[in-house]
Amino acid sequence: MDHFRDPHNMGSIKDPDGVGEVGNPSCGDIMKLYIKVGKNEAGKEKISDISFETMGCAAAIATSSMITDMALGKTLAEAIEITNQNIAEKLDGLPPTKMHCSNLAADALKKAIADYKSKNK
Amino acid sequence: MSRQDAPPIYLDHAATTPVDPEVFATMKPYFTEHYGNPASIHTVGQKAIIAVDEAREQVADFLGCKTGEIIFTSGATESNNFVLKGVLAAAKIQKPHIITSTIEHPCILDTCQHLEKRGVEVTYLPVDKEGVLNTKSVQEAIKENTVLVTIIYANNEIGTIQPIAEIGEIIKKANQERKNKIIFHTDAVQAIQYLDCNVKKLGVDLLSLSGHKFYGPKGVGVLFVKEGTLIEKIQHGGHQEYNKRAGTLNVPGIVGLGKATELTSKNRVADSKKQQKLRDLLINSILKNIPDSHLNGSNKHRLPNNANIRFDKIEGESIMLHLDFEGIAVSTGSACTSGTLEPSHVLLAIGVAKEQAHGSIRFTLGKDTSEADIKKVLEVLPPIVKKLRQMSPLK
Structure with missing residues (x-):
């Protein structure tokens, strides 16, 4: 619930390296993730900054906030492995009707990473 | 949280x-003190039937009808199911037709869709931007095989009030020239506290109410059934409620609903x-x-x-x-x-x-x-x- 009331990493990033948008307004949920990509000590690409903008129900907002916390600092290879199940577990579970919201978050992150990769081939 | x-x-x-405290106080004795079954002939049972009769009078006064026209149910969802399924069961024509609106409560819409699968024809009349039904569209939708018109009195989401009395007039006129009379029902659940629910003024044959929407208890409702209306019971068993609705009466609930109607008409x-x-x-x-x-x-x-x-x-x-x-x-x-x-x-x-x-x-x-x-x-x-x-x- 804290991730809904006071979500982390809210807003957009100026000049993001990757953006992933999923959902559509007519079904009531739309989520946009922004990422900045840097390098870690081992020289691997990692998520150095991340933020979200979401219009949606409480679960959509909470999962958005949670995935930004989970992905920050992870390598792209690690971040892409985050599943909707992981996010739901971190939030201590979501009701079955809300699982699609956590799908949105995982999909948005994958899209943002894909967007970054397509720009940096 | x-x-x-x-x-x-x-x-x-x-x-x-x-539940209004006054309503609650009226109900209380009927849980532990006067717990009899109103169908029992002995004195304990008679205490219960007297209370039910009194509640029936309160509701009949409220709706401006006879006590014999009040059927107690478990709530408006049951009342509305009773209307749709009961009128169709009693209709003696090949492919009966129902007229309703696009902004009914789900217990009407869902039941209509269920009936459509069984070959019933349903017309869902549209509403305008304000949510109001055009009465002319009701007139135009009436067909040879129409058996029932059901329109919500006031919508539960946006509170729009429908011209029920006008629709009642249209149906009354249409019925003058018909052999198979059209039955007119309104779901008055949201209207009860605020609008005139006199069934004669509205021109309805059937009207649904629910106790818990006007400071009465949950799990009890009413279906007004005008004398002579062709409707078959959908819940079989005992002979309760003029043989129209089987099942032991929810005495405390009915007593509470009766009191709630009395308070509502006063306030x-x-x-x-x-x-x-x-x-x-x-x-x-x-x-x-x-x-x-x-x-x-x-x-x-x-x-x-x-x-x-x-x-x-x-x-x-x-x-x-x-x-x-x-x-x-x-x-x-x-x-x-x-x-x-x-x-x-x-x-x-x-x-x-x-x-x-x-x-x-x-x-x-x-x-x-x-x-x-x-x-x-x-x-x-x-x-x-x-x-x-x-x-x-x-x-």
């Missing part, structure tokens, strides 16, 4: 109402006036102070306690939950709560776009709502909307 210690500000009276005018004033304050202040907010439904043909407002570019459930954190209970017709992604069928029926329908909040006031309650909403709502809009990718 942390909440403030103050009692909640309850603005969801269309969902349910608290209706004053309560309506008071709530409408506060409701107007709420609507006008929100529309004035929160940009891109709009009233759903009609200004004029509206229940005095209903405000349904949509906020562009944000989602209703989030607004509802933030209000809940502030101790304010409202409701949303939003899809997320019902487990589907479809927004409210009522808002879509009045032409609200899907993306806008998701951002709607329903406030329904009650007899104990105070000006301080409304002021509190007006204080906490704007920052909530602002915050959610900042978070929204739609700018």
